[in-house]
Amino acid sequence: MNATTAGAAPVLNTHADSVTKKATKRVKRQHRKLADATYYWMVWPFVILFAIFQTLPMLIGIFFSFTNYAGYGKWHMVGFSNYANLFQDDRALHSYIFTFLFSIVATILTNVISLAVALLLNAKIKFRNFFRGVFFIPYVLSMLIIGYVFQFFFSKSVPKIFSSIPLLRDNILTNEHWAWLPIVIVTVWQACAFAIIIYLAGLQTIPQDIYEAASLDGATGFKAFKSITLPLIMGYVTVNVVLNVKNFMQAFDQIVALTDGGPGTATESVTLQIYNGGFTGGEFAYQSADAALLFIVITIISLIQLKVLNPKED
Amino acid sequence: MKITLRRAIRVLLACLCTIGIAGAGAGCGSTGASGSNVVTLSFFQTKPEANEDYDKIIADFEKTHPNIKVVQNEAADAATALRALLVKDRTPDVISINPNGEMGKMAKAGVFYDFSNSPIVPRLKPAQQRILADLGHNGDEVNMLMYAGNVCGLMYNVDLFKKYNVPIPRTWKQLESAAATFESNGIAPFIGTLGDPNRVSTPFDGLAPYYEKDGFWDKMHQEGRHLTPDSPVSFSRNFKPLLQRLYWMYQHTTKDVRTMNYEDGNAAFAEGKGAMILTGNWALAPMLQTNPNLHAKFFPYPADNAKDDILVSGGDVAITMGAHPKHEKESMEFINYLFQKKIQKKFVDDQQLIPSLKDLKANANPALASAEPWIDSGKIIGYADHHIPASISYNPILNKAMLDGNLDSALNTLDNEWRKVEARTIE
Numbered sequence: 001m002n003a004t005t006a007g008a009a010p011v012l013n014t015h016a017d018s019v020t021k022k023a024t025k026r027v028k029r030q031h032r033k034l035a036d037a038t039y040y041w042m043v044w045p046f047v048i049l050f051a052i053f054q055t056l057p058m059l060i061g062i063f064f065s066f067t068n069y070a071g072y073g074k075w076h077m078v079g080f081s082n083y084a085n086l087f088q089d090d091r092a093l094h095s096y097i098f099t100f101l102f103s104i105v106a107t108i109l110t111n112v113i114s115l116a117v118a119l120l121l122n123a124k125i126k127f128r129n130f131f132r133g134v135f136f137i138p139y140v141l142s143m144l145i146i147g148y149v150f151q152f153f154f155s156k157s158v159p160k161i162f163s164s165i166p167l168l169r170d171n172i173l174t175n176e177h178w179a180w181l182p183i184v185i186v187t188v189w190q191a192c193a194f195a196i197i198i199y200l201a202g203l204q205t206i207p208q209d210i211y212e213a214a215s216l217d218g219a220t221g222f223k224a225f226k227s228i229t230l231p232l233i234m235g236y237v238t239v240n241v242v243l244n245v246k247n248f249m250q251a252f253d254q255i256v257a258l259t260d261g262g263p264g265t266a267t268e269s270v271t272l273q274i275y276n277g278g279f280t281g282g283e284f285a286y287q288s289a290d291a292a293l294l295f296i297v298i299t300i301i302s303l304i305q306l307k308v309l310n311p312k313e314d
Numbered sequence: 315m316k317i318t319l320r321r322a323i324r325v326l327l328a329c330l331c332t333i334g335i336a337g338a339g340a341g342c343g344s345t346g347a348s349g350s351n352v353v354t355l356s357f358f359q360t361k362p363e364a365n366e367d368y369d370k371i372i373a374d375f376e377k378t379h380p381n382i383k384v385v386q387n388e389a390a391d392a393a394t395a396l397r398a399l400l401v402k403d404r405t406p407d408v409i410s411i412n413p414n415g416e417m418g419k420m421a422k423a424g425v426f427y428d429f430s431n432s433p434i435v436p437r438l439k440p441a442q443q444r445i446l447a448d449l450g451h452n453g454d455e456v457n458m459l460m461y462a463g464n465v466c467g468l469m470y471n472v473d474l475f476k477k478y479n480v481p482i483p484r485t486w487k488q489l490e491s492a493a494a495t496f497e498s499n500g501i502a503p504f505i506g507t508l509g510d511p512n513r514v515s516t517p518f519d520g521l522a523p524y525y526e527k528d529g530f531w532d533k534m535h536q537e538g539r540h541l542t543p544d545s546p547v548s549f550s551r552n553f554k555p556l557l558q559r560l561y562w563m564y565q566h567t568t569k570d571v572r573t574m575n576y577e578d579g580n581a582a583f584a585e586g587k588g589a590m591i592l593t594g595n596w597a598l599a600p601m602l603q604t605n606p607n608l609h610a611k612f613f614p615y616p617a618d619n620a621k622d623d624i625l626v627s628g629g630d631v632a633i634t635m636g637a638h639p640k641h642e643k644e645s646m647e648f649i650n651y652l653f654q655k656k657i658q659k660k661f662v663d664d665q666q667l668i669p670s671l672k673d674l675k676a677n678a679n680p681a682l683a684s685a686e687p688w689i690d691s692g693k694i695i696g697y698a699d700h701h702i703p704a705s706i707s708y709n710p711i712l713n714k715a716m717l718d719g720n721l722d723s724a725l726n727t728l729d730n731e732w733r734k735v736e737a738r739t740i741e
Contacts, residue, residue, distance in 0.1 A: 068740040071397050074423075078740050085738035091731065155509055155573050171509060171573045174717050262511040264714030264727070265707060279394060281705025282416065286738055 058295075065289035070282050082289035091265060092290060095273045096297075102180060102269065103248035106187045110244050111237065114192040118199035119225075132200070139193035147257025150186045154258070173259050176266045183267060186254050191247070195240045202236030203229070238309040242302055249298050270294050353644045354383045358399070358406035360392035361631060363599075367664050368410075375651050382644045384408075393417070400425055405636030407645045413458055413629040415700035418450025421457040427635045428455035432646075434653050435459070438670050441689060445696040446629055457634060461652065462667035464630040465612050465685040466520050466594040466697065472609035474501065474589045482613050484620035486559070493566050496589045505588035506567040506716070507579035514712040515699045517560055517592040520615040522698030523624040525556045531701040539737035541729055549728040557712075557721040563592065564716045572717065584608050596630070598666045598681055611684035625688035628697045630667050703739075706731040 065082055069075035086092055121132050138146065155171045162168040172178050206229065214224050230237075252271040255261060261268035261276070268276075270290065278287030359368060365388055372384045387406065389395035393416045399405060405425070411417050420426065429435060435443070435456055442460040451457045475482070475492075478499055483489035493503035507513045533547040543550035564571060568588060570578075576593075577600065583591040584604035591597070601608055614625040633652060639645050651657065655673055662669045663678045668689060675686065688694055702708050708728060715724030 070419075071394075081740060082738065085734070089734055089738075091734075155575075159570075159573050174508060174572050174713075176714065176718060260511050260710070261707070262710040262713060263717050264710050264724075266714070268707075276707065277705045281703070282393075282419070283705045283735075283738070286705075 061288045062292045064285050065292050067285050069285045071279075071284040075285070078285075082286050083293070085286065086289050086293060091268075092270075092273065094265065095268045095270045098180070098267065099249055099251065099269045102184065102187075102251065103245050106184050106191065106248045106251075107241060107244040109184065109188045110191045110195050111240055113188065114195035114240070115199050115237075117192065118196045118203055119229075121196065122200060122203040132196075135196050136193050138190045139197075141190070143190060143253035144257055146186060146190055147254040150182065150254075151258050154182045174263050176263050179259050179263060179267050183251075183255055183258055186258065187248065187251065190254075191244060195244065198236050198240055199233065202233035206232050234309070238306070241309065242305050245305065246298055246302060249294070249301070352381055352383050353641050354385060355407040355641060355644055355648060357384050357386045357408045357410070357648070358396065359386060359388055359410035360396075360412055361410070361665075362388055364631070364661070364665055367661055371652065371657060371661070375648060379647060379651075382647065384648060396420070400636075405639075407635060407639060407641055408648055409634050409636070410461065411458075411632055411634065413446055413449055413460075413632040414697075415449060415702075416704065417458070417632070418448075418700065420450075421634075422450040422452060424452040425637055426452070426455075426457040427637055427639060428452070428457065429459055429634075430454065430456045432456075432459075434650065437653070437672055439672055439689065441692040441694050442627070442629065442668075442670050445627070445694065446632060448696050449700055458629075458632040459634065459649070459653070460629050460670040461631040461633050461658065462629070462662050462665060463627050463670060463689065464595050464667060465682065466516055466626040466628070467612035467614050467685060468520065468590050469583070469593060469595075469597070469610050469612055469681070470590045471583065471586060471588075472611055474586060480589075483616050484613070484623065486616050486618055489616050492589075497566065502568040502588040503566045503590060504563050505574075505579050505583045505591040506564045506571045507574045507576050507592075508564065508571050508713060508716055509573045509578070510575040511713045512709045513576055513579075513593070514560070514716055515709050516594060517563065517615065518556070518708075518712055519697045519699055520592070520626050521556050521559060522553075523626060523695045524617050524622070525552050526698055526701075534701075534732065535736070537736075539733055541733040541736065543726055543729050548725075549732070550722070550725040553725060553728075554721065557715060557725065560712075561716060561719060561721060580604065583610075595666055595668075595682060595685075598679065610681045612681060613684070614688060623688075623693070625685060625694045626697060627668065627685070627689060627694040628700070630665075703732075703735045705735055 064075075066077055066079060067075045068078045068081075117135060121128060121135065125131070151173070154173050159169045159171055167175060167178060172182055210228055210232075211224060214220070214228055219227055250271050251269045252275070255267055255269050255272050259267045261272050265273075271294070274287045274290050274294070277283045277290070281287070357368070357372070365386070368386050372386060376383060392411055393414075396406075396409070396411070397420075400420075409426075438460055442463050443456075445463075446458045446460050447456070449458075470482070474480075474496070478495055478501075480492045480495050481488065483492045496503040506517075530547055530552060534541065537545045537547060541548055545551070568574065568582065574582065576597075579591060579593070580597050580600045581604045582588060583597075584601040586605075595612070598610065601610065612625075614623045617623045633649055635645050635649070653671065655671060658669055658671055659674055661667075662674070666679055666682060668682055668685065675690075699708060706728065708731075711724050711727050711731075715721050
């Protein structure tokens with residue numbers, strides 16, 4: 001996540017540079033850039049580490065998805081059998097559907113709530129910085145720890161507090177139809193922290209005099225929000241939505257802590273299934289195929305989002 | 315991202331471990347060069363609660379064997395860690411594992427030593443050794459030596475049974491009437507822990523011996539990718555009555571069964587909130603911590619006839635080593651030392667386990683002693699779930715069935731998952 005955003009910024013800058021500067025200066029500028037060897041020395045270690053710990057394992061994983069490797073012992077190539085079996089696996093299909101629906105619901109809620117909170121925190125209120133700090137706390141905590149705290153909350157405290165509501169009394173985490181709700185709540189609670197920061201940054205880029213001009217034209221309140229605020233922070237919405245969907249498609253920690261995919265396999269996300277099947281289940285190659293598929297799916301979704309959401313930035 | 319991060323950490327740790335092992339190897343080499351001729355054995359074990367016991371055993375062993383040094387490595391995720399070591403050709407010298415289906419598969423793949431000529435084998439209880447062999451072995455070899463066994467029966471509160479004059483149930487009918495007696499006295503007959511999705515397999519295993527007869531698992535493998543609920547054998551066909559009995563037991567538990575997790579269940583049983591608990595001997599230690607005066611004993615999950623009852627008992631600790639040991643003589647010396655009577659006695663007493671040596675009888679703990687008649691007479695069988703591929707999440711599936719009572723759907727799911735796993739397992 002950080003790698004992509006960090007990598008994107010310089011690309012944009014060079015693009016802007018090349019547009020603004022005249023072509024005649026290009027040779028000279030390139031010469032100056034090449035001379036700055038320090039940058040390369042700083043970049044290379046990162047590239048090498050990234051390749052060793054991220055790219056290489058990923059390629060090895062994709063390679064093993066074409067074998068029958070169990071994680072140990074002998075193996076041989078099996079072609080696309082793992083992928084063929086994957087497309088016939090109703091449990092895998094269920095995990096993808098669950099993950100999709102979960103991502104959509106969680107993304108919408110996260111963005112609506114954090115935009116609302118960001119608007120409040122951007123207004124002139126008392127203790128503004130204190131509140132901003134409070135809302136950022138969930139981001140500092142580890143998802144796994146949050147998950148276990150909420151697991152205790154939903155399975156121990158909630159049943160005692162709401163002992164008159166059967167759904168909550170009987171431990172909502174063990175309810176096949178509603179166990180997704182606590183997962184969404186916990187996820188949104190944590191994801192909002194970072195989304196709020198991004199929206200706050202976005203809101204601060206809007207000059208105050210635009211609002212003043214708009215109010216003279218009669219646009220205040222919701223109308224101002226719809227016609228001025230939202231279009232001007234559309235780029236930030238894109239960033240948040242893309243990052244959220246990508247993160248939620250890979251939801252793992254909170255589900256392990258809250259339901260462990262249960263009851264049955266009702267809340268099993270794709271990554272949880274990959275982990276369970278691949279490591280404890282001993283189907284390393286099969287779940288490698290699953291992981292490769294997830295990678296492709298997330299890439300496609302991200303590209304579509306960027307295509308659909310980007311034009312609105314202008 | 316999170317997964318890849320985990321993987322990255324794993325790789326990093328693996329690298330660090332390799333460096334550590336290389337360093338240890340270098341250290342060993344240097345002591346060897348200095349003339350003292352000390353052999354360093356790596357001892358891999360998977361039972362964190364036995365760390366101290368092993369430390370003590372190793373210290374005593376090193377005193378009497380000055381030419382051997384033993385280094386203990388403990389790994390929580392045994393299968394993954396051992397697999398990683400095997401892949402890297404760094405098989406530990408002596409391996410102490412929890413013998414499960416995964417280990418059986420490894421034994422079948424021929425990665426473990428053949429003990430068939432070892433003088434230790436005839437000294438072990440044959441019924442327990444048979445259970446290890448059932449897990450999997452390479453050809454005619456004996457690949458694992460049982461060191462300490464466990465018990466998966468119904469654990470009952472002796473004091474509560476005495477108080478309400480309930481005889482120990484030997485048939486299913488008697489269990490039902492015992493449950494009725496406790497219920498009429500306001501005591502939950504059973505304690506179950508459905509708040510924890512991974513615990514239903516224990517009573518499932520306990521009941522399974524009565525339903526997996528006549529080579530059930532072999533036939534299931536024969537059906538393989540063509541298995542349907544209507545096949546000659548299937549979960550739906552053979553295990554429905556099992557799930558019904560299981561469901562009946564969970565219907566007679568404490569009211570908070572849905573929120574109760576493993577630790578809560580142990581505490582509740584220790585405090586006398588239920589007469590029986592659906593767990594094994596591994597829960598004894600935490601229970602005795604809650605209530606040191608707890609009087610608990612075991613009986614097998616009852617069959618319809620008293621004479622048919624079978625106790626489920628598997629291995630908790632088994633000893634083995636790599637197929638081609640680097641220090642065969644020294645490793646065997648250490649293994650022989652482990653299988654000395656007084657060493658094993660101390661170990662099983664500390665860890666609340668069943669000894670594997672023929673000469674060692676009654677455990678210090680009466681709870682375990684109550685299970686020994688079945689073990690000595692050979693009326694024991696291994697865990698049924700060791701036959702089920704781990705990639706079938708049978709535990710959550712069973713857990714869900716106990717929560718919503720939809721037994722047919724659970725059995726169908728098990729059949730369907732079995733079929734799919736068989737279809738995609740490419741030899």
